[in-house]
Amino acid sequence: MKHFPNLLTLFRIFMIPALVILYLIPGPIGNWLACLIFYLAAITDYLDGWLARKLQATSEFGRMLDPIADKLMVVAVIIILIEFRDISGIHSLAAGLIIMREILISWFREYLTDRGVTLAVSQIAKFKTTIQMIALGILLLGEAGEMISPLIKMTGLGLFWTATFFTVWTAIDYLSKGLALLKEKN
Numbered sequence: 001m002k003h004f005p006n007l008l009t010l011f012r013i014f015m016i017p018a019l020v021i022l023y024l025i026p027g028p029i030g031n032w033l034a035c036l037i038f039y040l041a042a043i044t045d046y047l048d049g050w051l052a053r054k055l056q057a058t059s060e061f062g063r064m065l066d067p068i069a070d071k072l073m074v075v076a077v078i079i080i081l082i083e084f085r086d087i088s089g090i091h092s093l094a095a096g097l098i099i100m101r102e103i104l105i106s107w108f109r110e111y112l113t114d115r116g117v118t119l120a121v122s123q124i125a126k127f128k129t130t131i132q133m134i135a136l137g138i139l140l141l142g143e144a145g146e147m148i149s150p151l152i153k154m155t156g157l158g159l160f161w162t163a164t165f166f167t168v169w170t171a172i173d174y175l176s177k178g179l180a181l182l183k184e185k186n
Contacts, residue, residue, distance in 0.1 A: 005052035006062045008044045012069045015041045016076050023080055028144030035140040041073055042133040067109070070129070071102045077136045086142050091157055094164040098132070101171045108178055117181045119174060128166035135159035 015037055023034035048066060052058045078095045081087040087095050112119050138145060138156030145152030 001055060002057045005048040005057055006059065006065065008048040009062060009065050009069050012041045012044045013072060016073055020076060020080055023140065028147060031140060031142045031144035035137050038077060038137050038140055045070055067106060071106055074102060074132065075099055077140065081139050086139050091160065094161055097164050098167050101167045105171055105174050108175065112178050112182060115182060117185055119178050119181065122170065122173060124166060124173065125170045128163055128170050131159055131166060132163035135163050
């Protein structure tokens with residue numbers, strides 16, 4: 001039971017190819033299945049950390065793997081949404097900002113860790129992740145969502161831009177806090 005949280009994280013990583021394959025199925029069924037798998041994976045993101053704390057099973061492996069799994073999932077979904085034009089035009093700017101932030105902050109956190117500085121995940125970053133996951137799931141619905149209402153895609157894109165705002169905010173927050181902690185340490 002001690003390793004169950006890490007197994008959930010690994011499960012999330014292994015769900016990424018399944019999500020991509022399901023999205024490639026023509027017609028609305030592929031969209032619905034990809035959305036379902038994505039939300040299932042997003043729930044494991046919450047559960048793995050919660051279970052690790054509840055079971056007192058936190059580990060260095062889990063601490064390292066969890067953000068990697070998150071980034072892989074988010075970037076994979078953004079790439080397929082761009083490829084299939086569910087995110088296009090000006091919305092590609094938001095996608096680029098999100099991907100750049102994920103790479104930059106992942107590198108920065110590792111840089112700080114190598115120097116003995118720990119930067120905890122902020123509540124606003126958790127909120128950003130929640131909004132981001134909701135937006136990406138809605139956008140994965142693609143044509144299936146548009147069959148329900150044309151407002152579905154607009155809602156997804158609105159939430160995507162909201163997530164982008166918080167993405168930039170948390171990047172600035174992490175960089176300023178991290179640099180201050182690094183300065184304190186030195």
